[in-house]
Amino acid sequence: MREKQIDKLKDYKYGFTTDIENIRAPKGLNKEVIEFISKAKKEPKWMLDWRMKAFERLKNLKEPNWQKPKYPKIDYQDIYYYSAPKSASDKPKSIDELDPKLLETYKKLGIPLQEQQRLNGIAVDAVFDSVSVATTFKDKLNEVGVIFCSISEAIQKHPELVKKYLGSVIPLTDHYFATLNSAVFTDGSFVYIPPGVRCPMELSTYFRINASQTGQFERTLIIADKGSYVSYLEGCTAPMRDENQLHAANVELVALDDAEIKYSTVQNWYPGDENGKGGIYNFVTKRGLCKGINSKISWTQVETGSAITWKYPSCILQGDNSIGEFYSIAITNNHQKADTGTKMIHLGKNTKSKIISKGISAGFSDMTYRGLVDISSKAKNSTNYTQCDSLLMGNKCGAHTVPYIKNKNPESNIAHEATTSKISEEQLHYCQQRGLNPEEAVGLIVNGFCKEVLQQLPMEFAVEAQKLVGISLEGSVG
Amino acid sequence: MLKIKNLKADIDSKSILNNFNLEIKPGEVHAIMGPNGSGKSTLSNILSGKKGYNVSGEVLFENKNLFELETEERAHKGIFLAFQYPLEIPGVNTNIFLKTSLNAIRKANGEKELDAIEFLKLVKLKAKNLKFDEEKLNRQLNVGFSGGEKKKNEILQMSILNPKLSILDETDSGLDIDALKTVADGVNSLRKKDNSFLIITHYQRLLDYIKPDYVHVLMNGKIIKSGGPELALELENKGYENFN
Numbered sequence: 001m002r003e004k005q006i007d008k009l010k011d012y013k014y015g016f017t018t019d020i021e022n023i024r025a026p027k028g029l030n031k032e033v034i035e036f037i038s039k040a041k042k043e044p045k046w047m048l049d050w051r052m053k054a055f056e057r058l059k060n061l062k063e064p065n066w067q068k069p070k071y072p073k074i075d076y077q078d079i080y081y082y083s084a085p086k087s088a089s090d091k092p093k094s095i096d097e098l099d100p101k102l103l104e105t106y107k108k109l110g111i112p113l114q115e116q117q118r119l120n121g122i123a124v125d126a127v128f129d130s131v132s133v134a135t136t137f138k139d140k141l142n143e144v145g146v147i148f149c150s151i152s153e154a155i156q157k158h159p160e161l162v163k164k165y166l167g168s169v170i171p172l173t174d175h176y177f178a179t180l181n182s183a184v185f186t187d188g189s190f191v192y193i194p195p196g197v198r199c200p201m202e203l204s205t206y207f208r209i210n211a212s213q214t215g216q217f218e219r220t221l222i223i224a225d226k227g228s229y230v231s232y233l234e235g236c237t238a239p240m241r242d243e244n245q246l247h248a249a250n251v252e253l254v255a256l257d258d259a260e261i262k263y264s265t266v267q268n269w270y271p272g273d274e275n276g277k278g279g280i281y282n283f284v285t286k287r288g289l290c291k292g293i294n295s296k297i298s299w300t301q302v303e304t305g306s307a308i309t310w311k312y313p314s315c316i317l318q319g320d321n322s323i324g325e326f327y328s329i330a331i332t333n334n335h336q337k338a339d340t341g342t343k344m345i346h347l348g349k350n351t352k353s354k355i356i357s358k359g360i361s362a363g364f365s366d367m368t369y370r371g372l373v374d375i376s377s378k379a380k381n382s383t384n385y386t387q388c389d390s391l392l393m394g395n396k397c398g399a400h401t402v403p404y405i406k407n408k409n410p411e412s413n414i415a416h417e418a419t420t421s422k423i424s425e426e427q428l429h430y431c432q433q434r435g436l437n438p439e440e441a442v443g444l445i446v447n448g449f450c451k452e453v454l455q456q457l458p459m460e461f462a463v464e465a466q467k468l469v470g471i472s473l474e475g476s477v478g
Numbered sequence: 479m480l481k482i483k484n485l486k487a488d489i490d491s492k493s494i495l496n497n498f499n500l501e502i503k504p505g506e507v508h509a510i511m512g513p514n515g516s517g518k519s520t521l522s523n524i525l526s527g528k529k530g531y532n533v534s535g536e537v538l539f540e541n542k543n544l545f546e547l548e549t550e551e552r553a554h555k556g557i558f559l560a561f562q563y564p565l566e567i568p569g570v571n572t573n574i575f576l577k578t579s580l581n582a583i584r585k586a587n588g589e590k591e592l593d594a595i596e597f598l599k600l601v602k603l604k605a606k607n608l609k610f611d612e613e614k615l616n617r618q619l620n621v622g623f624s625g626g627e628k629k630k631n632e633i634l635q636m637s638i639l640n641p642k643l644s645i646l647d648e649t650d651s652g653l654d655i656d657a658l659k660t661v662a663d664g665v666n667s668l669r670k671k672d673n674s675f676l677i678i679t680h681y682q683r684l685l686d687y688i689k690p691d692y693v694h695v696l697m698n699g700k701i702i703k704s705g706g707p708e709l710a711l712e713l714e715n716k717g718y719e720n721f722n
Contacts, residue, residue, distance in 0.1 A: 447569070
């Protein structure tokens, strides 16, 4: 039999670097750097005070270490906490004034920002390293009262909303990375949907890490007022580098009475090379508060990138009859590691949660689903359904399922199902006999495995995500 | 079209096929009959490219060495295997699987891929001819299909892909008379001067509906006798044990 050349690791399509002049804060984590960030963003004093409070608290906190993926000690003094393209430091008034290099970068990433080329029906906030460089369709959204802008802009223009909700879901002192973020967060998106408004288009933020030795500390806050609806999607990519870069985001969602937030993530940070060198540490805190009655928050995530993914998008079901959902596809290949899942905290009566998790591990990678379902004594008549499926490719990878279940209410119901399977040689042979090459065959089988989750994505992104699922596993068979 | 010379196949150092010879010319229908464990399925596995066998000898398909082709390349060149046990692929819509398969083969042959509308037109027609429940095409591939439906689905795929050489591995087992007839009709409708068939079976009854040009008796890894359709009847009367 002949040898077949298999290109082990296909080029990470987004691995390029944009050569652009930056303004950076000096390296390191200290008061001066936080002041620098706050000043660069022209923040009011209350915001700086808030950051400083977080910084003070950080001194007494330690990094959590209960997760399965271990990583070398991070030197927090050896990171740049703020890096922004020089041309964007005075935020251009219109997208046409934006640095052509930035426009080109986003075009290359498939997110054209210019008026003529914009994606139909999708408003985009583009975050480049530490700053939001552009937000599209702002005017159109304004007409219906929807606020969609960078968090930096919201701090200046909508301080009442920010003051009221920032830190209301993820407290300042939550845990090490969340508190670090509160001290040094740079940019992210702010969304406010007024009462009774159904947001007329998809909102989307595209995060790009460009500068080296720089951490990205994104902060996103979404508020859906009474009876409103919004669907929001974030995407992320980064250049290929030998170093590990830290992305520690905080995302807070608040849904008031009868409101619904659908939050989707397609995470494709640089995963490192096939030997596990480089890649992003994606240590993210995402939490949604179903504050009002009949509110609903739904998380959908497709996690294919990053050297280490460590996140649990969670729902606090405070309002009676509120609903929390978590749909996840996590794929690890080569030496990637993931420890991800969700927390569903049932506080209100008749609250419902649903967890569908699909984990796929290949190569030498390791994947853990970790989830908590906590039904409090007051959450009468609440239900949870959890389904965790793992798919293994090859025999050098790992998959683990760690469900924590606490039910303090006898009238409530929790159901958990878990499966672990492998793609069989027979299935592959069958597909190949029908003309598909091994990678197409794996793509097809894996997409079938993930279907329940892929269906949850906004249509515009489902096709992209399907392709991404295939690409992420390239080189894993042969 | 297909020339097999001195084919020898082992699995885990157990000899399965030994000194196996067969030639199939364009347009011919060959039937291979043999008892359990005679090497029938191994033959179809090896021709389709299944891994795990230690093989020697020569297999030429249209004068190309088959052993130099990957499984999918054999499919691109027109070899089709109707599986004895068709696989289930959860979550994958049957129509999408069929379309992906057809377009992969068309693409490899430099033909234009069919769009969704063209494909649906084609698949509807073929499904109708095979009395295949169209609603099933929107279900997950083979998931929850009965044994007969799975086999019909193989024949449906065959009729859509229109292969040069179709290998039917015990397609008749587990079929009732009506389904058997439908399957046979499907095969017969594909019989053309360029399309050949290799039908592997235990029983003579499928050959009542698909008239073979040649019948071969396979025992202990080699063909011990070849003849016309009458050989199948003889075999049915005598049984394998007394055949020698």
